Amino acid sequence: MRDMLERGTMSDQLLTISGLSAGTEDKPILHDISLSVGAGETHVLMGPNGAGKSTLGHVIMGDPIYQVSSGSITFDGADVTELGPDKRSLAGIFLSYQAPVEVPGVPLYSFLRTICQMRPELKTTARKFRTRVGEIAEQLDINQNFLTRELNVGFSGGEKKKIEMMQLLLLRPKLAILDETDSGLDVDALSIVSRGIEAYRQECDGALLMITHNTRILERLTVDRTHVMVRGNLVAEGPASLIDDIDAHGFARFEEALAQKAEA
Amino acid sequence: MYVPEGVTLPYPLQSYFRLNAQGAGQFEHTLIIVEPGADLHFIEGCSAPKYYEANLHAGAVELFVKDHAKLRYSTIENWSKNMFNLNTKRATVGADSIMEWVSGSFGSHVSYLYPTTYLQGAHSSCEFTGITFAGATQDLDTGCKVILNGADTTASVDTKSISKDGGINTFRSSIIVGRHADRARATVSCASLMLDDISRSDTIPAMDVRNGSASVGHEATIGRISDDTILYLMSRGCSESEARTMVVNGFADPVSKELPMEYAIEMNNLIKLEMEGAIG
Ligand SMILES: Nc1ncnc2c1ncn2[C@@H]1O[C@H](COP(=O)(O)OP(=O)(O)OP(=O)(O)O)[C@@H](O)[C@H]1O
Numbered sequence: 260m261r262d263m264l265e266r267g268t269m270s271d272q273l274l275t276i277s278g279l280s281a282g283t284e285d286k287p288i289l290h291d292i293s294l295s296v297g298a299g300e301t302h303v304l305m306g307p308n309g310a311g312k313s314t315l316g317h318v319i320m321g322d323p324i325y326q327v328s329s330g331s332i333t334f335d336g337a338d339v340t341e342l343g344p345d346k347r348s349l350a351g352i353f354l355s356y357q358a359p360v361e362v363p364g365v366p367l368y369s370f371l372r373t374i375c376q377m378r379p380e381l382k383t384t385a386r387k388f389r390t391r392v393g394e395i396a397e398q399l400d401i402n403q404n405f406l407t408r409e410l411n412v413g414f415s416g417g418e419k420k421k422i423e424m425m426q427l428l429l430l431r432p433k434l435a436i437l438d439e440t441d442s443g444l445d446v447d448a449l450s451i452v453s454r455g456i457e458a459y460r461q462e463c464d465g466a467l468l469m470i471t472h473n474t475r476i477l478e479r480l481t482v483d484r485t486h487v488m489v490r491g492n493l494v495a496e497g498p499a500s501l502i503d504d505i506d507a508h509g510f511a512r513f514e515e516a517l518a519q520k521a522e523a
Numbered sequence: 524m525y526v527p528e529g530v531t532l533p534y535p536l537q538s539y540f541r542l543n544a545q546g547a548g549q550f551e552h553t554l555i556i557v558e559p560g561a562d563l564h565f566i567e568g569c570s571a572p573k574y575y576e577a578n579l580h581a582g583a584v585e586l587f588v589k590d591h592a593k594l595r596y597s598t599i600e601n602w603s604k605n606m607f608n609l610n611t612k613r614a615t616v617g618a619d620s621i622m623e624w625v626s627g628s629f630g631s632h633v634s635y636l637y638p639t640t641y642l643q644g645a646h647s648s649c650e651f652t653g654i655t656f657a658g659a660t661q662d663l664d665t666g667c668k669v670i671l672n673g674a675d676t677t678a679s680v681d682t683k684s685i686s687k688d689g690g691i692n693t694f695r696s697s698i699i700v701g702r703h704a705d706r707a708r709a710t711v712s713c714a715s716l717m718l719d720d721i722s723r724s725d726t727i728p729a730m731d732v733r734n735g736s737a738s739v740g741h742e743a744t745i746g747r748i749s750d751d752t753i754l755y756l757m758s759r760g761c762s763e764s765e766a767r768t769m770v771v772n773g774f775a776d777p778v779s780k781e782l783p784m785e786y787a788i789e790m791n792n793l794i795k796l797e798m799e800g801a802i803g
Pocket residue numbers: 283286288306307308309310311312313314315324357
């Protein structure tokens with residue numbers, strides 16, 4: 260009975276990370292991380308440079324460069340800790356990279372077509388797909404010429420971020436981790452991208468884990484929870500108002516609290 | 524094959540070599556004459572079923588491109604993996620003419636293949652675009668040789684090689700600029716992609732420049748598929764092998780772009796099969 264109840268509460272959460280420690284072969288980076296994101300919720304992850312935010316995003320995505328030494332990641336009712344990034348992607352996890360890679364010789368459009376056709380729920384005719392891509396390109400103010408260019412090759416930093424958003428809107432994941440998708444965007448691009456994020460929230464009822472240093476991108480969104488990471492530890496969790504607090508006072512008090520905890 | 528003066532063939536002309544007898548040798552000879560002002564695209568496809576005994580293919584290709592003419596000679600070769608493929612290909616090019624080679628080598632146990640172009644007339648050019656894929660048990664020794672004798676002639680050589688499962692790729696280029704070839708220009712670039720640590724790829728450039736106003740450049744790069752790229756593609760749903768195939772096809776894209784659609788698709792399929800290790 261108790262078991263069932265627990266499972267009941269678990270399934271309310273889309274993503275549950277419990278007691279997760281991870282790092283590279285010779286360097287522990289994340290320490291005992293626990294965090295849950297409910298379906299359709301918007302969470303923000305903040306922290307100083309080098310705190311481990313991107314690493315957490317990569318570990319959730321299943322980047323094999325990081326090893327999980329303890330703890331687990333549950334997504335949509337299934338333990339995904341041991342799954343590869345492809346399986347996690349097909350299960351509905353999406354990561355928008357802080358620095359998207361360039362893939363020479365692979366045209367953007369055919370790449371988009373390939374990654375959609377491999378998902379039964381997104382499979383569609385060539386014509387419908389073309390229309391959909393056209394709509395999204397317009398929505399994100401992406402030049403149609405980009406579609407025939409090689410994936411991310413020679414794209415500017417901001418353009419790459421828009422291409423990430425384009426994939427997000429096409430793939431309709433259940434959870435999108437946006438790793439500094441706002442950084443490097445000009446004012447206009449920023450408002451276009453935040454409208455894109457809003458569209459994702461509404462059209463797909465998607466959950467968001469936003470990694471950012473900038474509160475501008477959050478203005479249009481209703482933030483449910485804020486998490487603060489310092490030196491690989493989650494040191495605080497709170498409501499949206501925590502963001503303003505950090506904006507005004509920085510991370511100093513969290514750093515101190517962590518140092519004191521370490522001493523004790 | 525004879526293309527009379529001023530004739531342009533609207534479609535590529537296709538030939539196909541197949542070796543269907545065990546332990547046999549094939550000694551074919553191709554002669555093409557493209558008369559002044561004529562234009563031809565010739566495609567040569569090669570394949571053979573695998574026999575228990577080794578086979579030999581020793582072809583000779585003679586190409587004559589007269590003045591103001593153009594010839595594009597494309598080859599997609601997928602011999603069985605116990606074929607000895609020893610080919611001799613030569614082109615002589617007149618003035619104001621264009622010779623283009625497109626070459627994809629996927630099969631054979633051992634290949635020696637160095638298409639050679641003599642740019643005799645002024646203002647003529649040679650363009651060579653090639654790709655080789657060497658998998659297990661394959662030793663592909665290929666290259667390209669251009670002799671620039673005419674003034675203002677240009678040569679551009681662009682090759683790619685992919686090495687996997689212990690395959691060996693050797694690329695030899697030879698650029699010879701003659702005494703009278705004023706302002707001749709040549710560039711050679713060779714990019715190698717290594718898919719593991721047991722394969723091998725060597726680039727051996729040679730240059731012999733006898734005219735002070737000529738310029739010759741050479742560039743070689745060697746690379747691997749980065750973990751970041753595989754992660755990126757996998758996190759969009761591709762399996763690891765799909766991701767690797769996608770990257771290799773992307774690497775080969777500049778070559779497949781030069782081929783007619785059906786051959787480009789065929790080449791992508793060959794790459795996919797090689798990546799899966801399905802052809803024996
Ligand atoms: N693959 C790796 N190899 C070695 N060190 C790594 C690796 N990945 C992350 N690190 C280290 O782990 C720490 C956390 O890095 P991470 O990129 O997660 O920080 P971040 O919080 O995203 O920082 P930023 O705000 O600057 O993007 C850093 O000290 C970083 O150098």
